[in-house]
Amino acid sequence: MKYNFDKTINMTGIPSLKWGFTHGKKNPMKVEQSDIFSGDDPALPLWVADMDFPSPQPVIDALQARAEHGVYGYAYPTNSYYDAVTDWMQKRHGWRIDKEWMCVVPGVVPGLNMLIRTFVAPGERVLIQPPVYHPFFHAIKNNHTELVSNSLIYENGQYRMDFEDLEEKTRDPAVKMAILCSPHNPVGRIWSKEELLRFGEICLRNDVLVVSDEIHGDLVFQGNVFTPFATINEEFLQKSIICTAPSKTFNLAGMKTANIVIPDERLRSEYQKTLVSNGLSGIMAFGIVAVEAAYRHGEEWLEQVLEYIESNFYFLEEYIAQHIPQIRVISAEGTYLIWLDCRQLGMDREQLKRFFEEEARVFLNEGHIFGSEGEGFQRINIACTRATLAEALTRIKKAINQM
Numbered sequence: 001m002k003y004n005f006d007k008t009i010n011m012t013g014i015p016s017l018k019w020g021f022t023h024g025k026k027n028p029m030k031v032e033q034s035d036i037f038s039g040d041d042p043a044l045p046l047w048v049a050d051m052d053f054p055s056p057q058p059v060i061d062a063l064q065a066r067a068e069h070g071v072y073g074y075a076y077p078t079n080s081y082y083d084a085v086t087d088w089m090q091k092r093h094g095w096r097i098d099k100e101w102m103c104v105v106p107g108v109v110p111g112l113n114m115l116i117r118t119f120v121a122p123g124e125r126v127l128i129q130p131p132v133y134h135p136f137f138h139a140i141k142n143n144h145t146e147l148v149s150n151s152l153i154y155e156n157g158q159y160r161m162d163f164e165d166l167e168e169k170t171r172d173p174a175v176k177m178a179i180l181c182s183p184h185n186p187v188g189r190i191w192s193k194e195e196l197l198r199f200g201e202i203c204l205r206n207d208v209l210v211v212s213d214e215i216h217g218d219l220v221f222q223g224n225v226f227t228p229f230a231t232i233n234e235e236f237l238q239k240s241i242i243c244t245a246p247s248k249t250f251n252l253a254g255m256k257t258a259n260i261v262i263p264d265e266r267l268r269s270e271y272q273k274t275l276v277s278n279g280l281s282g283i284m285a286f287g288i289v290a291v292e293a294a295y296r297h298g299e300e301w302l303e304q305v306l307e308y309i310e311s312n313f314y315f316l317e318e319y320i321a322q323h324i325p326q327i328r329v330i331s332a333e334g335t336y337l338i339w340l341d342c343r344q345l346g347m348d349r350e351q352l353k354r355f356f357e358e359e360a361r362v363f364l365n366e367g368h369i370f371g372s373e374g375e376g377f378q379r380i381n382i383a384c385t386r387a388t389l390a391e392a393l394t395r396i397k398k399a400i401n402q403m
């Protein structure tokens, strides 16, 4: 079937974080209704990593059928669920996963927190590569472990890993885990096999457990190849933990269902104990239905949405090059989160925030939340209709012209 990603979906009345809420400053559990997206002059939300598109039709059908059943008691992942996940990984990425290796958790972020809790003792260290997905920082802090930054190198508008620094930092025996963001949010890199090989060899040589967050692994632009870390060689497979989920791929983040793949039996069993002792062994009845339907029947939708997102990227790149030369777009190889270098605007953190939210009326993610390396940058989510993206860019251009 042909999907229409140009169609605007009315989000009024839907308790969508992206479209209506910001986290409470005092109580982070409480989301507060933000008036920034309502009123006479609402801002456009191009921030949190949701798409503005409905999920594939077979997912909607499967959820409707499940909802109509009416009994919503405790659920468990079925064999059919595991088959759907493992078949997808085999078909899309050439990775044969044994279903025994999988731990189903209510999201990659809770899964990551539990990984740190299991394998890194308080006071020990976890290495990450900023600018990077901000919940990595929180997971490290929340679990009383210490952050080690192996910052990416930004040169000539491109990002790459700093292997010399990685070598030096992983030599510290207190560094127990390295979290790889692959593909990388927010810089949009799809790491090459050679880069992953070098990263993995350095970590393993220094006895550092690699946790590869591959939640964006299906979102790859033409001409690029995503390599799951565990497919590189048998040693990498046995000595790594892979976090995967269809949440970004099929816009299912609210289904709170992710898969943590741990091939090593001893590591897996330790992790499972943590999940159980933290009350995280259960899953969401709708989550398993949605994930199975998406992996089984969502590929056609994915091909189409990828084409749409990629053309949104080229549209953005061209528009900014022509009309907003003060901003530099970091070339993306995948994902739908685009990293914008706004340093030429000459604004500090507060001024940038005020500029985008109050002058341009677009709500993006501030770069500094991804680490100090992101100071002066912004992240824009382009998984929206072309019309929304065009409107956002027009607003930014107008606001800059009025400066």
Ligand SMILES: Cc1ncc(COP(=O)(O)O)c(C=O)c1O
Pocket (backbone or CB within 6 Å): 049, 106, 107, 108, 109, 110, 133, 181, 185, 213, 215, 216, 245, 247, 253, 257, 258
């Ligand atoms: C790299 C990365 N990991 C994890 C997540 C979120 O995972 P979940 O919603 O399954 O907790 C995101 C969401 O944007 C992400 O970009």
